[in-house]
Amino acid sequence: MPAPVIEIRDLTRVYKMGETEVRALNGVSLTVARGEFVAVMGPSGSGKSTFMNIIGCLDRPTSGTYILDGVDVSRLSRDERAEIRNDKIGFVFQNFNLLSRTSALENVELPLLYSKKAPATTKERDARAKACLSIVGLEGRSDHTPSQLSGGQQQRVAIARSLVNDPTILLADEPTGNLDSKTSDDVMSVFQRLNEEGRTVILITHEHDIAEYAKRVVVFKDGQVLTDTPVVKRRLVAAEVSR
Amino acid sequence: MRKATNILTVAFRSMFRNKLRSLLTALGIIIGVACVVATIGIGEGARLQAESQFQSLGTNFIMVFPGATTSSGARMGHGTNSKLSESDVEAIRSEIQSVAYVSATIRTAAQVIYGNQNWSTGIQGGEVDWPLIRSWNLSSGQFFTDADNRAAAKVCVLGQTVVQNLFGSEDPVGKTIRIKNIPFRVVGVLDKKGGSAMGSDQDDVIVAPYQTVRKKIMGTTAVGVIIASAASNEMVPQAQEEITQLLRQRHRINRAAGQEDDFTMRTQTEMLQQAEQQAQTMSYLLWSIAGVSLLVGGIGIMNIMLVSVTERTREIGVRMAIGAKGRDIRAQFLVEAVALAITGGTLGIGLGVFIQKTVARFAGWPVSLNSDGVLLAFVFSALVGVAFGFYPALKASRLDPIEALRYE
Ligand SMILES: Nc1ncnc2c1ncn2[C@@H]1O[C@H](COP(=O)(O)OP(=O)(O)OP(=O)(O)O)[C@@H](O)[C@H]1O
Numbered sequence: 097m098p099a100p101v102i103e104i105r106d107l108t109r110v111y112k113m114g115e116t117e118v119r120a121l122n123g124v125s126l127t128v129a130r131g132e133f134v135a136v137m138g139p140s141g142s143g144k145s146t147f148m149n150i151i152g153c154l155d156r157p158t159s160g161t162y163i164l165d166g167v168d169v170s171r172l173s174r175d176e177r178a179e180i181r182n183d184k185i186g187f188v189f190q191n192f193n194l195l196s197r198t199s200a201l202e203n204v205e206l207p208l209l210y211s212k213k214a215p216a217t218t219k220e221r222d223a224r225a226k227a228c229l230s231i232v233g234l235e236g237r238s239d240h241t242p243s244q245l246s247g248g249q250q251q252r253v254a255i256a257r258s259l260v261n262d263p264t265i266l267l268a269d270e271p272t273g274n275l276d277s278k279t280s281d282d283v284m285s286v287f288q289r290l291n292e293e294g295r296t297v298i299l300i301t302h303e304h305d306i307a308e309y310a311k312r313v314v315v316f317k318d319g320q321v322l323t324d325t326p327v328v329k330r331r332l333v334a335a336e337v338s339r
Numbered sequence: 340m341r342k343a344t345n346i347l348t349v350a351f352r353s354m355f356r357n358k359l360r361s362l363l364t365a366l367g368i369i370i371g372v373a374c375v376v377a378t379i380g381i382g383e384g385a386r387l388q389a390e391s392q393f394q395s396l397g398t399n400f401i402m403v404f405p406g407a408t409t410s411s412g413a414r415m416g417h418g419t420n421s422k423l424s425e426s427d428v429e430a431i432r433s434e435i436q437s438v439a440y441v442s443a444t445i446r447t448a449a450q451v452i453y454g455n456q457n458w459s460t461g462i463q464g465g466e467v468d469w470p471l472i473r474s475w476n477l478s479s480g481q482f483f484t485d486a487d488n489r490a491a492a493k494v495c496v497l498g499q500t501v502v503q504n505l506f507g508s509e510d511p512v513g514k515t516i517r518i519k520n521i522p523f524r525v526v527g528v529l530d531k532k533g534g535s536a537m538g539s540d541q542d543d544v545i546v547a548p549y550q551t552v553r554k555k556i557m558g559t560t561a562v563g564v565i566i567a568s569a570a571s572n573e574m575v576p577q578a579q580e581e582i583t584q585l586l587r588q589r590h591r592i593n594r595a596a597g598q599e600d601d602f603t604m605r606t607q608t609e610m611l612q613q614a615e616q617q618a619q620t621m622s623y624l625l626w627s628i629a630g631v632s633l634l635v636g637g638i639g640i641m642n643i644m645l646v647s648v649t650e651r652t653r654e655i656g657v658r659m660a661i662g663a664k665g666r667d668i669r670a671q672f673l674v675e676a677v678a679l680a681i682t683g684g685t686l687g688i689g690l691g692v693f694i695q696k697t698v699a700r701f702a703g704w705p706v707s708l709n710s711d712g713v714l715l716a717f718v719f720s721a722l723v724g725v726a727f728g729f730y731p732a733l734k735a736s737r738l739d740p741i742e743a744l745r746y747e
Pocket residue numbers: 111112113118119120138139140141142143144145146147
């Protein structure tokens with residue numbers, strides 16, 4: 097068994113709304129090894145996004161521990177979490193969240209702006225961003241702005257952006273939620289290929305056929321892990337292409 | 340460094356994206372800064388000009404004119420009893436030791452003709468001491484004599500502007516000109532003196548004997564203004580005091596009974612002070628306009644930055660999610676506010692310089708484009724940007740990334 101990238105113990109997240117308390121996460125424990133591809137499923141309100149925000153260091157747990165890449169990140173300050181996000185985490189959102197009126201290349205370069213390890217010269221940074229764009233098959237679209245790209249293409253630019261700092265894990269909250277099924281498959285094929293190349297991917301989805309691209313499915317219910325099973329009949333992009 | 344250039348790029352890009360909005364936002368700053376630049380320039384130009392003008396009046400200069408003094412300055416009224424007489428002048432001349440020179444003067448304007456040239460100019464009547472009091476030398480010929488004055492002789496000396504307009508390059512001395520159709524012989528030409536603070540040309544003048552102007556041209560009995568020169572600079576206050584006492588006695592003014600003086604006295608120093616005070620009042624006015632404009636401009640910037648933070652909440656969320664710290668976001672919005680303010684400031688400096696040049700041209704002042712003013716205006720606008728951009732920037736930096744990402 098490879099070393100775990102994510103080790104989570106008894107995680108809770110309680111939202112206080114005046115007098116009432118919402119226990120969005122209620123004792124979640126989970127271990128994710130390097131190179132895994134996990135799909136998180138579950139009914140609406142079951143705590144998937146809350147969980148993802150904590151894994152992504154956007155939020156802190158109310159209690160419990162979260163060890164990312166051997167470092168306990170559950171008690172870090174705002175700025176420390178920002179550094180972790182920049183360095184180790186690549187985010188892909190449901191609504192792409194690219195900067196409008198900004199070229200694909202500049203969007204992809206954005207995380208480098210806040211990175212300590214970014215290359216010093218513009219040339220090197222452009223080269224890095226272009227390499228990421230070609231990974232997602234958009235090498236020719238560097239100068240296009242989001243409004244000049246289709247939804248699928250925008251999501252692929254967002255994936256390229258998430259890759260630019262060579263993150264430890266890729267997190268995607270319903271990345272295909274705004275896409276039709278054909279485009280969803282395109283985007284999922286990118287994730288699958290990245291996973292094949294060794295990257296750890298965790299994504300949230302509501303659709304079973306999207307989850308089947310993953311290697312493992314974790315189902316949430318009422319802030320707890322209901323089931324945690326490997327995918328038996330895995331969809332493989334290579335097989336589908338030849339079909 | 341790279342971060343800095345990038346932040347600047349983002350700031351200017353977002354400014355140019357909303358050109359009209361940015362311009363309107365910067366308008367307050369533009370006006371404020373234009374005021375600062377214009378104030379400093381105009382104030383300086385006016386001060387220099389006033390100084391040189393009053394210096395050019397002559398040394399130890401004292402002027403007495405009819406009419407009481409009011410709190411707001413001199414009232415040049417021609418009340419029934421407020422007249423100065425030739426015997427007042429004589430009394431000053433003979434009784435007051437601290438006065439070196441004195442002259443009755445009178446002034447009017449008239450049409451002057453030489454050959455087929457004619458020119459409308461000021462006619463100044465003065466006595467022999469006149470050029471000594473005004474420290475005004477002749478460039479050719481001579482000044483008229485006391486005998487000319489007593490005889491009301493039709494002689495005159497010309498200012499440079501009059502010479503130019505009537506004679507061109509011809510030598511006027513010995514020629515005859517007609518003032519109000521009366522022939523006058525030109526006996527001398529005055530040196531060039533230059534413009535005055537009010538934009539009038541001091542060289543546009545003809546000086547003739549007091550008696551000649553009073554009797555032949557104006558036909559009155561009253562002295563217009565008495566001008567005098569104290570024996571020395573230290574003696575100016577004494578001369579002032581002695582003239583006052585003498586005139587009170589002669590005009591039978593009982594100060595103890597609460598009677599007001601029916602004449603007003605001004606010294607060179609007082610006139611200079613008064614001019615400076617006026618310039619000061621003017622500059623207070625401009626400074627307050629500048630202050631209010633900068634304040635309004637600052638509020639405008641704050642408003643637009645708050646709008647911008649709200650509009651770009653999602654962008655802030657994205658930037659935070661990919662690793663921007665609070666201080667990165669704060670720097671970004673602060674730089675934007677400052678960029679907006681400085682752009683406004685730069686346009687304002689341009690406008691201010693334009694106003695200053697225009698005013699200077701109309702008033703005939705030398706343009707004193709002073710780099711301190713420009714620098715000050717620049718610093719001011721940057722400060723306004725920081726002061727009013729800080730709160731929106733702080734607000735942006737404190738957004739919660741999760742909520743910002745969810746913002747619709
Ligand atoms: N900021 C918040 N304040 C209060 N309650 C919250 C907040 N965010 C989430 N919750 C609550 O926590 C619970 C879990 O929400 P979460 O967004 O994690 O669900 P989810 O599984 O992602 O749902 P969906 O599939 O609809 O996206 C819900 O009951 C929600 O109302």
